Amino acid sequence: MIVLFTDFGLRGPYTGQMKAVLHQMAPGTPIIDLFADAPVGNPKASAYLLAVYATWFPAKTVFLCVIDPGVGGARPAIILEADSRWYVGPGNGLFELVQRRARETRSWDIEWKPAHLSASFHGRDLFAPVAAMLARGEQPPGRPCEDGADRRPDWPDDLCEIVYVDHFGNAMTGVRAAELPPNKACRSRPRAGAREDLQRSAGRRSLLV
Amino acid sequence: MIVLFTDFGLRGPYTGQMKAVLHQMAPGTPIIDLFADAPVGNPKASAYLLAVYATWFPAKTVFLCVIDPGVGGARPAIILEADSRWYVGPGNGLFELVQRRARETRSWDIEWKPAHLSASFHGRDLFAPVAAMLARGEQPPGRPCEDGADRRPDWPDDLCEIVYVDHFGNAMTGVRAAELPPNKACRSRPRAGAREDLQRSAGRRSLLV
Amino acid sequence: MIVLFTDFGLRGPYTGQMKAVLHQMAPGTPIIDLFADAPVGNPKASAYLLAVYATWFPAKTVFLCVIDPGVGGARPAIILEADSRWYVGPGNGLFELVQRRARETRSWDIEWKPAHLSASFHGRDLFAPVAAMLARGEQPPGRPCEDGADRRPDWPDDLCEIVYVDHFGNAMTGVRAAELPPNKACRSRPRAGAREDLQRSAGRRSLLV
DSSP states (O other): EEEEEESSSSSSSSSHHHHHHHHHTTTTEEEEESSSSSSTTTTTHHHHHHHHHTTSSSOOOEEEOOOOTTTTSOOOEEEEETTTEEEEEEESSSTHHHHHOOOOOOEEOOOOOSSOOOSSSIIIIIIHHHHHHHHTTOOEEEEEOOOOOTOOOOSSSSSEEEEEOTTTTEEEEEEEGGOOGGGGGGGSSSOTTTTTTGGGGGSOOOOOO | OEEEEEOOSSSSSSSHHHHHHHHSSSSSSSEEEEESSOOOTTTHHHHHHHHHTTTTOOOOOOOEOOOTTTHHHHHOEEEEEEEEEEEEEESSTTHHHHHHHOOEEEEEEEEOOOOOOOOSSHHHIIIIHHHHHHHOOOOOOOEEEEEEOOOOOTOOEEEEEEEETTTTTTTTEEEOEEEEOGSSSSOOOOOOOOOOGGGGGGGGGOOOO | OOOESSSOOSSSSSSHHHHHHHHSSTTTTTTEEEESSSSOHHHHHHHHHHHHHHTTOOEEEEOEEOTTTTTTOOEEEEEEETEEEEEESSSSSSHHHHHHHHHHHHEEEEEEOSSOOOSSSSSIIIHHHHHHHHHHOOOOEEEEOOSSSTTOSSOOSSSSEEEOOOOOEEEEEEOOGSSSSSSOOOOOOOTTOOOGGGGGGGSSOOOOO
């Protein structure tokens, strides 16, 4: 299964072009749209959102993640294996919290290059092909990360910011509820129908309204 | 074929998580997004919308329907078989019009329970797994409904309300055109390109502009 | 692969109904949402947008294209084969630029008729079934176009209009950059993260900010 986590938005051609690459290179692999509306151009807020949702998915899931304001610049291109799940995307901190919270991790700098690499759409030209390779069970096409250019040790373990507001009006923070006193977990009850415990599936409850 | 009919909205992770369950439990089954923007938290308006669109689909289609403001409360969880199509979702009236207009129906209270049932996301944890079972051809995992807790006999056969406004500006009501005098079917002609007879495919014309 | 290019919008049932037809008639064929938000009711602007994006896709791709303000009227229904890709949709000029820029083209007036053809949703009832036939490798169900009713020789080779504004705020015009002096290709640099060279993949650069 390949899971998409991007800030491409719901409209327009970008997600479709990535899926066309995936269907051609990994035929028959299910593709799941998780977030197309992750915090735009904000790898930090996105990192906390991704870390909570990713652990719900089964082993061998490949996360194709593109929140990449520095595309075309010096940021590395990364593969992360964390607790048997794969993550492919820019090494701009987007995987920092996944990596920090995982029990076992390995990471690689992507060395594979496509025949044509656009300056601004690595999601389609670089990350999608690599995600397809991993979904096919191939070895990561890179060399082990050594310089830590993708890490962000200065980011906090929990982020006291709203990182996402869902369709029902629930605001999600980057704070895991386990870090809060129980009686402060929610200032007010989510309204009926609100998915107030979604993030409980990750073993931690980080949603505040 | 599994058809999604929800009020989850287009954004965010909820539809993706449900699809991940479906892909794992019923691999290879096509999943169709019919409505992700059914009337939010409004099973009554949604019931009239669903009843018109569902009959266009072939036999054995499984409708996974989640408009569920009472999730986590006392409302039952239901499987309905109506004219050879399956419906899975909350027993809050959402299937009232499908059931009332069908020639043959059977319904079950869902007895199957997942290992983990969140308080607020039965779509992912309960209804999606049951929809997958039905799509695989398994028997409904429940016992025949007897108490009528899912029925709404007080709801009218036709609802004189706008239940949906589409992308082209066409407003759909819960009134079947067959119930109206012919010269009052439309107060004004839909503009060019409007899909004014979509609901004719259900044998009734219920769209008014 | 079947690629959807429509003005149906992201919401509502229309794209889902078309996909249901495709899944039934061409099982296992990947379906890609390229644009659901092409210029509404504007085949002319859409024609320039389609011409740039289509050439990125591989041979044998079938484009199911519905920008069809004249649905139910006299406009023909068309199949176009252009440089080994297939296009199905209304003959209202939507394929004019694809056809004009291609090296090799053949076109057909669709003669096949469904058992039920709605007055306003040829996308579902006529174009989707024909797209499925082509995706299955069948012969085009029509006769060669002869009268030119689908052509628009008066439309310019490049259209000096904004035809699309993407999620990141980039505005795309119908002008290929090869037609512009190099120093006027962009009045300002797209902001970081903007996909400023997407259309380069078509060999021409037509995006201006």
